[in-house]
Amino acid sequence: MKPLIVIGLCLSVTPAFANRVFVSNEKGNDVTVLDSDTLEVIGTYPVGNRPRGITISPNGSELYVCVSDDDIVRVFDPQTMEELHTLPSGPDPELFVLHPSGNPLYVANEDDNLVTVVDTRTHQVLAEIPVGVEPEGMGVSPDGKVVINTSETTNMAHFIDTDTLEIFGNVLVDSRPRFAEYNHDGSKLYVSSEIGGTISVIDPSTQQISHKIEFEIPGVLPEAIQPVGVRVSSDGARVFVALGPANRVAVIDGATDEVQDYLLVGQRVWQMAFTPDEKYLFTTNGNSNDVSVIDVEAAKVVKSVAVGQQPWGVVVAPD
């Protein structure tokens, strides 16, 4: 009996599968790669000019980086960080979202008021969809039927049908919407407003704002609270919101929309990414040039890791 128990213990302490964490450094023109297990830097790799949005294919074979000043999306091998090819993105790509199937890629062109739809297999532009001024935030519904774009100066969330590639709804939100994220079952859409200082919780079925989440942090000026990145746990129970120069990540109850906690992270926190097991959440802190690592279960910051210059986006490789 005894040997069996020992084996059992060994299995339970076996570390989770380590995943690569990719951080785009906007001013450094490179990507820093971390190990999600050791939380150490594996390496830093040049990727082109002004890398911002960053994502990875569902099977983990291709890493996509918006290199805004090169007006292109570069595609890398996530293991070797060799450039595989490029994708036409339209001018000044800032953020993008992959269809849950891995194809196509929907890219926000900030300078051109367009969303460009790119086939990741044929590398062809499938469509250009005119949206509002300064498109940035891109979200996709879990069923892949709807893509959301937010336009920062028009202040709308645009609902795009992924079959017809046409806008079928527009919801006016507070000033400078930066990011759009669905919850697990597609029943809620969270849109952050950087200048408005709020999260609009939208019911996608009616395209109505059901609730506006506001933030208040003792000792932090209200104008420093600038919500940007949003991530929702896979069960929809917890929502994390990066609050920019407030240097905090808000933790929100996904059921009640109430703020539960504020976690102190590095300076000017913008984007975030979970590990696949949701043990950790990584945040990019643009002014302190580091990544904060949040223990999701404990809702505590456990480490900060120095990366490159002005970290912007982050993505974690799938298992």
Added chain:
Amino acid sequence: MFRGIIAFLAGAGMLALPAMAQQATPEVIRAAVLRVDRQELPPTSRLELATEDLGFAGARLAIEDNDTTGRFMGQKFTAQEVVATPDTAADELERLIEDDIGFVVLLADDGLTLSLADQAGDRVTVLNAAARGDNLRGRDCRFNTIHVAPSHAMLADALAQFLMWKNWTRWFLIEGSHQSDIDLANAYRRSAAKFGARIVEERLYEDTGGARRTDSGHVQVQKQMPVFTQRAAEHDVVVAADDADVFAAYLPYQVWDPRPITGSAGLVPRSWHPAMEAWGASQFQNRFEALANRPMRELDYQTWLALRMLGEAATRSGSSETGELRDYLLSEQFEVAGFKGQKLTLRDWDHQLRQPILLSTGLLMTSVSPQEQYLHQTSRLDTLGIDRPETECSFAEAK
């Protein structure tokens, strides 16, 4: 009644927008930009020569921005561009009013801004995008005028806060002899008293009408400026009040004592700077430069902002009707984003737009005021300029 309309508009704004609005015939919101050019000497530096499209380029970008949003709202925007002289400005304004223009963005000096506002009366809403006079927000305030341009007092306070943060509290104030220089100098005197600086020396630089940029003019300047500034009381910093652009540009490195120059040269408080890239401004600068083929100046920014305010009011209220738009602009709901890191709102006591002020040196933005040490019970932006308790403005219409 007034409040009732606002509440109704706010409610309407919350409704989901019709997806098909972009297909319907759009409602047109018509504005104009009236620029009154004076015959005057060219600026001290040829880098600051006026361009034909000064201000108008900002208007064109704002109309593009508004129309892009308008596609989703069933709204379209126009801005007639009108150049006038001080003699023709009144006739041009009358023509615009007869043409049923609801909003006029005015680029004119203090005196003309006031006389044109009086001429407009309740027939048109004036968006002042140039004049900085504190009197226009004080004893000469007009209900029909919304001030998008920052006032002298706001700019002076923005600089004063920075100087106090540096502990440069002893100021040598040099003012020009034009009325607008005197107004600006008074704003600095007020700022010094407000924030606890001391003006230890004051001098007047008389504009004797000499040629400004003559061949080898620098030789004269190098002789004159040290002499003009010698034997001043011990000071930390020079504050130049030269709204008319006569002498301040010549001060840096030419003063008797080795002291920094601030105000109208050196460290300059302003509404916009083409090197600003914080708060998403890079994209905004890029869009402007692609449109105008030159960097954005303050008058372009202020004109853009004035028309964006109108666009924002139209989007949020869902209305294209002049009276409703004006009411929304003046309501508590109104706010607009202007690439300055926070929402900009209007002061109800004098219709001045609250805004952060950039402090710039030559090629870069050095700081932004309000400085974070200065707190306020309602808005930190109200540490800049004339606050509610001290205003001399009283709107009969608001009562």
